[in-house]
Amino acid sequence: MRARHFDIAVIGAGSGGLSAAAAAAQFGCRVVLFEAGDMGGDCLNTGCVPSKALIAAARQAQAMRTAARFGITPVAPTVDFAAVRAHVQRTIATLAPHDSQQRFEALGVSVIRAAAHFVNDRTVEARGEHYTARRFIIATGSRPAIPPIPGLAEVPYLTNETLFASETLPSHLLVIGGGAIGLEMAQAHRRLGSEVTVIEAAAPLAQDDPELAAVVLGHLAREGVGIITSAAVSRVSSSGGGITLEVGGRSITGSHLLVATGRRPNIEKLGLEAAGIAVTPRGITVDRGLRTSNRRAYAIGDVAGGRFTHEAGYQAGIVIRSALFGLPARATAAIPHVTYTDPELAQVGLTERQARAAHGDGVRVLRAPFSGNDRAVTEAEVEGLVKVITTRRGRILGAGIAGAGAGDLIQPWVLALQGRLKISALASSVLPYPTRGEASRRAAIGYFAGLASNRLLRHVMGLVSRIIP
């Protein structure tokens, strides 16, 4: 069979694959892009976009309930779930053209709407045709990992792949898994009017700084999200339209069940063995330049152990630099992450625990609570804090923020880490008043608070005051 030849073949048109295909096409390469499902992948269709649209609707409902603190009569909102769902679907439709087949074809990319798999180390097959390429970029993403809980396979359960198409608001949503999906969706459903119970096997938000996570978890508890921690679900069953979980000797019954217990990389149907591409259960094995064990092939995004859309996009840039220009490129940037609960939880670089593990006691921990931030006070949203970890000499190791808008507020810290700025750069910046961002500067200034007790500095100041009376 004669193969069609390209410079770059990209498998998967999600966050990583689309970024890579667009960049390669813009540099004039002949690019083929394979997509087995919907253009845009998880993020657009069943991930970031619908989840954030649902969260936005839920925030409006909550604002109506809690308006009394501003002197406005609070009301119990009437939630028209079909209309909420329509808002979610409309949001996807609004953003879809950016990821569409038409847009990519206009960029010069050959888009093949079919599953692709390797037949040897330099050829993939899709819909019975062969395609060769100078370089391959595998960006096939991940899918929900379903735990082997007895009875689970026999009951109707939701995952992120089905949740946003669901037509009824659950009266009681059970959620297995207290990670990002579990808690974002738990709060959104609670605010829209569901009773919600989350069952987490270990600790919720375990990737984050416990001090910051506690701010979010405390808020969720006050809003009525039930979270059962360190608990294993031993059995799942359904009867009379309800779903029952056996958890630590007690039974909890809900109307719907969401399983949000992590991800599995999409590696099984790719013919990776034929291509000499090594894998582990965590995904395709890559080096720091994201190259696989087949030197013609790279892997990016969730299929290579990634977790976030911006991470997949960043990795696309790294492999394009390497594949097109042969430039040595390594994925070394600190990847921030944000959990879009309210309050939000954001982190970049090391948490306090990670910093102490790496640097021992040679770290400084700087904090600025939002209760001391004028804008937060005017908006009656004073929960949370900025927490920054530096070395003794003021090198920034990491920053975390729990509070309203944390995902936006973390951005100067991303820049600071990327640009290797010292804490003095943030402390000396002039920020507009009143903004929540001033809390970051306040935390940075905290680094210098210790200087007032520095004996040498006080001695010098004493001398100066004698010379210049």
Ligand SMILES: Cc1cc2nc3c(=O)[nH]c(=O)nc-3n(C[C@H](O)[C@H](O)[C@H](O)COP(=O)(O)OP(=O)(O)OC[C@H]3O[C@@H](n4cnc5c(N)ncnc54)[C@H](O)[C@@H]3O)c2cc1C
């Ligand atoms: C509910 C939810 C909320 C999320 N929220 C956020 C968030 O707020 N912020 C954030 O940064 N991240 C978020 N994520 C994570 C984010 O969606 C993923 O990290 C991101 O989509 C990964 O991009 P990717 O390119 O690796 O994979 P995907 O975007 O999943 O794309 C993979 C594509 O490959 C296709 N494919 C698979 N196999 C083949 C094959 N053999 N041939 C052809 N095509 C194939 C699939 O159909 C899919 O379209 C969320 C995830 C979920 C589930």
Ligand SMILES: NC(=O)c1ccc[n+]([C@@H]2O[C@H](COP(=O)([O-])OP(=O)(O)OC[C@H]3O[C@@H](n4cnc5c(N)ncnc54)[C@H](O)[C@@H]3O)[C@@H](O)[C@H]2O)c1
């Ligand atoms: N805001 C964001 O950036 C965002 C939002 C949603 C999802 N995502 C990404 O999507 C992916 C999936 O998210 P997720 O929440 O499913 O995974 P996760 O890894 O964030 O959390 C899964 C949770 O489930 C728990 N768990 C596992 N097995 C369990 C069991 N049998 N019983 C009870 N609890 C169990 C784990 O201890 C963990 O806390 C992640 O990569 C995440 O980064 C990101």
